[in-house]
Amino acid sequence: MEERDFDIIVVGCGCAGAIAAYVAAKQSKSVLVVERGEFAGAKNMTGGRLYTHSLRAVLEAYADGEVDWDDIPFERKITHERMSLLGTSSAMTVDYTSEAFGREGQESYSVLRATFDQWLFDLAESAGCEMITGIAVESLVKDESGAVIGVKAGDDEITAQVVIIAEGQNSLLTERELGAPRPKTNQMAVGIKEVFALDSDVIGDRFLCQKDEGAAMLFVGDCTHGVVGGGFMYANKESVSLGLVSTISEMEKADTTIYQAMEDFKHHPAVAPIIRGAEMVEHSGHMVAEGGFNMIPRYVYDGALVAGDAAMLCMNLGYMVRGMDLAIASGRFAAETACEAIDNHDVSTKGLSSYQSRLENSFVVKDMKTFKEWPETMERWDSMFSDYPQMVGELFDTMFVVDGTPMKPLGKRMFPIIKRRGLLKLAGEVRRALRAL
Numbered sequence: 113m114e115e116r117d118f119d120i121i122v123v124g125c126g127c128a129g130a131i132a133a134y135v136a137a138k139q140s141k142s143v144l145v146v147e148r149g150e151f152a153g154a155k156n157m158t159g160g161r162l163y164t165h166s167l168r169a170v171l172e173a174y175a176d177g178e179v180d181w182d183d184i185p186f187e188r189k190i191t192h193e194r195m196s197l198l199g200t201s202s203a204m205t206v207d208y209t210s211e212a213f214g215r216e217g218q219e220s221y222s223v224l225r226a227t228f229d230q231w232l233f234d235l236a237e238s239a240g241c242e243m244i245t246g247i248a249v250e251s252l253v254k255d256e257s258g259a260v261i262g263v264k265a266g267d268d269e270i271t272a273q274v275v276i277i278a279e280g281q282n283s284l285l286t287e288r289e290l291g292a293p294r295p296k297t298n299q300m301a302v303g304i305k306e307v308f309a310l311d312s313d314v315i316g317d318r319f320l321c322q323k324d325e326g327a328a329m330l331f332v333g334d335c336t337h338g339v340v341g342g343g344f345m346y347a348n349k350e351s352v353s354l355g356l357v358s359t360i361s362e363m364e365k366a367d368t369t370i371y372q373a374m375e376d377f378k379h380h381p382a383v384a385p386i387i388r389g390a391e392m393v394e395h396s397g398h399m400v401a402e403g404g405f406n407m408i409p410r411y412v413y414d415g416a417l418v419a420g421d422a423a424m425l426c427m428n429l430g431y432m433v434r435g436m437d438l439a440i441a442s443g444r445f446a447a448e449t450a451c452e453a454i455d456n457h458d459v460s461t462k463g464l465s466s467y468q469s470r471l472e473n474s475f476v477v478k479d480m481k482t483f484k485e486w487p488e489t490m491e492r493w494d495s496m497f498s499d500y501p502q503m504v505g506e507l508f509d510t511m512f513v514v515d516g517t518p519m520k521p522l523g524k525r526m527f528p529i530i531k532r533r534g535l536l537k538l539a540g541e542v543r544r545a546l547r548a549l
């Protein structure tokens with residue numbers, strides 16, 4: 113193999129890139145990470161809650177006890193799952209808590225990317241990676257056969273045996289340089305998020321959680337003004353993350369904007385009391401891949417592998433959003449594959465092909481495949497985002513409101529409300545959704 117500046121160059125220091133760099137450095141490879149943000153996490157956004165299983169697996173395999181789990185800057189352990197159907201002024205919320213959420217390997221934590229990504233950056237750097245921040249990779253360097261042999265960042269061309277592209281959702285490198293298709297607007301959502309500072313005890317009280325514990329709340333219905341999408345709220349240590357996600361093609365057609373929906377969401381009776389008196393300290397926007405399994409592009413090339421969101425490894429199931437655990441696992445697999453290929457002196461597509469089997473044999477692609485019908489089902493299920501949350505509000509109003517009018521039995525009050533929407537239609541839609549989920 114020809115001499116190169118590094119064994120591996122990693123583009124992007126998010127969850128996928130930092131873990132790829134860490135795993136490769138732990139296998140004694142020379143690694144350069146190029147991150148366009150002034151610091152890791154500066155430009156990153158998530159809802160967000162991290163399912164920790166894949167991070168735990170990486171640390172168990174590579175950290176040799178050097179990393180103390182308690183030192184990882186998680187925010188709160190998520191012990192409550194809440195899902196709310198929002199009407200214009202109503203909310204029907206299911207709150208579920210379980211001992212299972214706390215078990216090792218099953219826990220999830222709320223995270224803030226500025227601190228969490230900085231920790232990931234430090235982890236990779238402590239393993240011996242060289243880091244460049246504040247410079248974006250503009251293009252890939254290729255040899256005469258078209259194989260990737262490095263990157264162009266600023267004025268520099270830097271070469272490597274393998275380049276791992278982990279630049280997130282808007283992966284211009286894979287599109288411009290490797291021919292990956294531009295995602296369609298019905299496969300992508302726009303996400304916006306605001307972070308509100310609040311006293312730690314107040315958060316515990318408002319989320320009804322024990323100290324250091326928190327809730328993950330997902331909303332559907334009026335939060336997006338009935339447009340396909342949803343809302344989220346996570347309890348952090350001393351802040352609350354609140355945001356919306358909505359499919360771009362649907363929001364384009366709507367008579368509202370995501371910004372207007374966010375303003376109204378903050379004033380919804382299910383949200384306003386939780387953030388009352390809190391100061392907004394951060395505002396961000398980002399795209400989210402929602403197309404699932406069917407939008408995964410090619411991710412193995414001569415001299416290059418694509419990991420995390422850049423390979424569209426992200427799932428939005430409505431009751432669960434996952435991307436970071438997939439990014440961490442795919443970053444690890446990309447690094448393991450690259451190290452093996454370098455040792456075998458074959459970094460061609462064939463030499464790097466075990467990345468595909470690693471992903472396909474893991475939860476990453478298996479889970480995405482299981483739920484591959486969901487994105488289309490969700491897109492076609494308009495009433496889930498508008499009429500049904502409103503219907504649920506009407507059902508509960510009729511159940512609980514007492515105004516002195518003689519009451520009919522519950523069934524007689526509820527049935528007309530459901531019948532108006534079409535009982536068979538409702539049953540069919542729910543059946544289809546359950547099959548896809």
Ligand SMILES: Cc1cc2nc3c(=O)[nH]c(=O)nc-3n(C[C@H](O)[C@H](O)[C@H](O)COP(=O)(O)OP(=O)(O)OC[C@H]3O[C@@H](n4cnc5c(N)ncnc54)[C@H](O)[C@@H]3O)c2cc1C
Binds near residue numbers: 124128156161356
């Ligand atoms: C609103 C929203 C809510 C979400 N909620 C959740 C959730 O609750 N749980 C969950 O697991 N996932 C969630 N996700 C998805 C999750 O955030 C992503 O799947 C995850 O961040 C992907 O990690 P990544 O490392 O692949 O990409 P990123 O985290 O996007 O990292 C990419 C990195 O590459 C850098 N970069 C980009 N281009 C270049 C370049 N040309 N040169 C150098 N550096 C570059 C960026 O600055 C960034 O640091 C959510 C996403 C959004 C937008």
